[in-house]
Amino acid sequence: MKKQIPRARAEARWGCAFVAVPVLGFVVFALGPMLASLYLSFTRFEVLTPPRWVGLDNYARLFARDFFVWRTLANTAFYLLGIPIGIAISLLLALLLNQKLRLEGLFRTVYFIPSVCSIVAAALLWKWIYNADYGLINTYLRALGVADPPAWLSSPRLVKPALVVMGIWSGLGYNMVLFLAALQGVPRSLLEAAELDGANAWQRFRHVTLPAISPMTFFIAVTSVIGGLQSFDQVYVMTRGGPEFRSATFMLYLYLTGFQYFQMGYASAMAWVLGALVMIVTVLQFRLARRWVHDE
Structure with missing residues (x-):
């Protein structure tokens, strides 16, 4: 017993040493800027002049007087509609690749490549695909006899759906790999027991597989929504918020305002x-998760 106490103390010291590194990094590189930005949010600060205290005026302007805030929030909410579609397609691909197939490794690699690719490179690729004059889609449409194919990224009506499609594609590989790992962890005994009880393929998926992978589904949903609320790169590269600010996200508007x-x-x-919006949405997701996420 006496030997265990010094050993536990040594382990505690090593644990504190390892934890101290990220904590120190957070305090030095994150906490200071966070507190500074909190102070600056109550000031009028235009970089070249000293900050001037204005109280809640920035927040009043944000909620009551700035039309573009609500437009960009609406655009961001529209992009979030692609998340359940992307999750469903990723799960379908994972189910297919969970089967014993020829060239299974090749298919997994092909679907995962977009996740390895830089988001800027992917955005440039899709900007070329959507190009009205020489893009891949319109080239095929002209070959099929469409005389005047749409300008995907210049149309106020089509630009947001076009960006949603690109967002779904970019997240498929990563989510598919996560779902594939979850599917391989589903107990075979439960599936076999359900089959012996007469459950068909859909019933086994609905009542056994889905509950078993619900923690992974929840993780993907939470991280996807957080990422969607902060989406910036692809919109900035592909449209710069145009046309008429119809594709701009809240994060893009924040960047333009500041920089x-x-x-x-x-x-x-x-x-x-x-940040408050992300926290509220995340807390709501955790509250709702109690109804459909099964830990066991």
């Missing part, structure tokens, strides 16, 4: 509102 118009105080207020 193009140099309204750092207002941008800081936007950042804190976005």
Whole structure:
């Protein structure tokens, strides 16, 4: 017993040493900027002039006087509609690749490649695919006899659905691999017992497989929504928010406000509102998860 106490203390010291590194990094590189941005959110700060205290004026402007805030929030919400579609397609691909197939490894690699690719490179690729003059889609449409194919990224009506399709494609591989790992962890004994009880393939999937992989489904849903609320790269590269700001996300508007118009105080207020929105949505997801996520 006496030997175990010094050993436990040594392990505790090593544990504190390992934990201290990320904690110190957070305090030095994250906590300071966070507190500074919180202060700046109550000021008018335009980089070249000292911050001037304005109280809640930035937040009042954000919620009551800035039309583009609500437009970009609506655009961001529209992009989130692609998340359940992407999750469903990823699960379908995982179910197919969970079977014993020839060239199974090749198919997994092909579907996972978009996840390895840089989001900027993927956005440039899709910008070329959607190009109205020489893009891949319109080239095929002209070959099929369509005389005037649409300008995908220049049309206020089509630009958001086009970006949703690109977002679904970019997340398929990563989510598919996660679902594949979850599917391989489903107990075979439960599936065999359900089959012996007369359950067909759909019933086994509905009542055995889906509950078993629900923690992974929840993880993918939460991380996808958080990423969707902060989406920036693909919109910035492909459209810069156009046409007429119809494709701009809240994160893109935040970036333009701070780094193009140099309204750092207002941008800081936007950042804190976005952080609060992400937290609220995440908490709601955790509350709703109690109804459908099965831990055992």
